[in-house]
Amino acid sequence: MPPDVAPEPLIPPAARWPGRPLTGLRLIGAMRRNMLSIWGPRAYELPILHGKLYGRERILVNDPAAIRRVLIENPSAYEKPAPTRRLTRPIIGEGVFLSEGAEWRRQRRVLSPAFTPGHVEQLTPHFAAAAEGLIQTWTRQGRVQLFRTLQEAALDAAARSMFGLPIGGQGARIADLVRVYGRGPGRPTPFDMIARNEDDFAWFAPGRRAFRRRWLKEVDQIVQARRARGSDGRLDLLELLMAARDPETGQPLSNAEIRDQAATMLAAGFETTAGAMFWTLYLLARDPAEQARIRQEIKADPPSASLAEVGRRWPRLRRAVLEALRLYPSAPLLFRTALEPDRLLDVEVPTGSIVIVAPWIVHRHRKLWDHPDAFMPDRFDGKEREYLSGGAYLPFGAGPRICIGAAFALTEASIMLASLLDRHEVRLDDDRELEPRSMITTTPSIDPWFRLERV
Numbered sequence: 001m002p003p004d005v006a007p008e009p010l011i012p013p014a015a016r017w018p019g020r021p022l023t024g025l026r027l028i029g030a031m032r033r034n035m036l037s038i039w040g041p042r043a044y045e046l047p048i049l050h051g052k053l054y055g056r057e058r059i060l061v062n063d064p065a066a067i068r069r070v071l072i073e074n075p076s077a078y079e080k081p082a083p084t085r086r087l088t089r090p091i092i093g094e095g096v097f098l099s100e101g102a103e104w105r106r107q108r109r110v111l112s113p114a115f116t117p118g119h120v121e122q123l124t125p126h127f128a129a130a131a132e133g134l135i136q137t138w139t140r141q142g143r144v145q146l147f148r149t150l151q152e153a154a155l156d157a158a159a160r161s162m163f164g165l166p167i168g169g170q171g172a173r174i175a176d177l178v179r180v181y182g183r184g185p186g187r188p189t190p191f192d193m194i195a196r197n198e199d200d201f202a203w204f205a206p207g208r209r210a211f212r213r214r215w216l217k218e219v220d221q222i223v224q225a226r227r228a229r230g231s232d233g234r235l236d237l238l239e240l241l242m243a244a245r246d247p248e249t250g251q252p253l254s255n256a257e258i259r260d261q262a263a264t265m266l267a268a269g270f271e272t273t274a275g276a277m278f279w280t281l282y283l284l285a286r287d288p289a290e291q292a293r294i295r296q297e298i299k300a301d302p303p304s305a306s307l308a309e310v311g312r313r314w315p316r317l318r319r320a321v322l323e324a325l326r327l328y329p330s331a332p333l334l335f336r337t338a339l340e341p342d343r344l345l346d347v348e349v350p351t352g353s354i355v356i357v358a359p360w361i362v363h364r365h366r367k368l369w370d371h372p373d374a375f376m377p378d379r380f381d382g383k384e385r386e387y388l389s390g391g392a393y394l395p396f397g398a399g400p401r402i403c404i405g406a407a408f409a410l411t412e413a414s415i416m417l418a419s420l421l422d423r424h425e426v427r428l429d430d431d432r433e434l435e436p437r438s439m440i441t442t443t444p445s446i447d448p449w450f451r452l453e454r455v
Contacts, residue, residue, distance in 0.1 A: 009374035057353035064391030072399035078336035095264030130157035131419035272330035325395035332360035
């Protein structure tokens with residue numbers, strides 16, 4: 001190739017499009033297999049797409065102005081629909097993710113101080129300790145399946161930062177529990193789709209209640225172990241939660257609320273952060289030149305030197321993570337129910353309509369991005385703030401309900417990835433076909449093998 005000709009960008013795998021529009025039971029069946037494969041090419045080209053599902057308006061919103069209307073300008077007119085609550089309540093509980101209205105505002109007020117940049121910065125030693133444990137495990141193996149081990153490492157990082165405790169063997173048990181839920185009770189059913197209220201047809205999914213009991217038992221064990229240990233002078237999120245007070249009323253969180261917030265943070269945090277790390281490493285294994293450039297950046301400022309200002313230390317690594325989150329967003333589908341009539345572009349939104357903002361589609365929309373299917377981290381060079389505020393890039397949602405743990409997740413992922421790439425070259429060692437799939441988060445269809453070579 002002539003030196004003045006840029007190489008073709010990497011085009012990583014995407015979800016398959018259906019051969020024809022899906023309706024009725026065929027749509028439900030496709031949703032149970034892979035929520036990312038239910039839309040065809042028109043969804044990636046039009047600003048808005050609407051139809052009906054079981055007699056209700058279903059509106060897919062891709063236009064940035066309309067997205068801002070739903071998530072930022074008029075969020076009180078929309079709430080999470082019954083299917084979302086039914087599928088996530090067993091694992092999320094009564095925490096901030098599913099609360100609505102005044103209760104959500106109260107929880108957000110109480111929790112927000114715990115996630116300030118200053119507090120997140122103080123948690124970085126926990127992330128570094130988890131990264132070191134992960135690297136020691138991988139160094140002994142050489143050939144590894146990253147997805148499963150990254151889940152367990154992210155759980156360890158979450159447990160250390162939340163409770164000041166390494167999670168040990170319980171991490172594998174919790175990760176398996178979440179995987180089993182996603183493959184079984186957490187899959188949508190026709191009853192979820194037709195339910196107007198969260199408790200409708202609850203008898204049809206008894207596995208969700210059984211999972212909820214097991215899940216809360218695991219979380220209770222961790223919280224109780226941390227309480228029994230007492231404070232050792234190292235900051236963790238549980239200490240912040242126990243000290244948190246509502247700035248308006250002065251009331252603390254109850255023990256049950258602390259337990260539910262811990263369950264929310266564990267469930268929502270480890271799965272999404274592990275996914276972001278996996279997809280970043282998968283893409284860098286497919287693009288060794290970019291991986292080499294990132295390693296050079298990390299070698300010039302290794303993670304062992306200081307853990308301060310992590311977000312600014314490795315800009316090329318950060319751009320790769322942001323691009324991985326564009327191509328494989330952790331939360332690929334956001335559903336809302338219209339509580340009152342609204343208008344999005346030229347489409348009337350009746351009360352009760354299901355409105356879908358799909359980061360998976362918006363991030364790959366033909367009218368919003370150049371080379372939308374390509375891995376091009378440098379597209380974020382100097383434009384990160386512009387993308388995050390523009391309505392076309394939604395890795396953490398947007399508006400008042402933007403993910404409260406976004407800075408936490410990016411800091412954790414940066415430290416763990418930098419620690420790994422500083423010492424290892426990551427190579428894909430698996431010829432099997434991989435497809436991104438989603439029930440709740442974006443996961444690979446297989447757990448591919450990689451080789452780690454010391455550098």
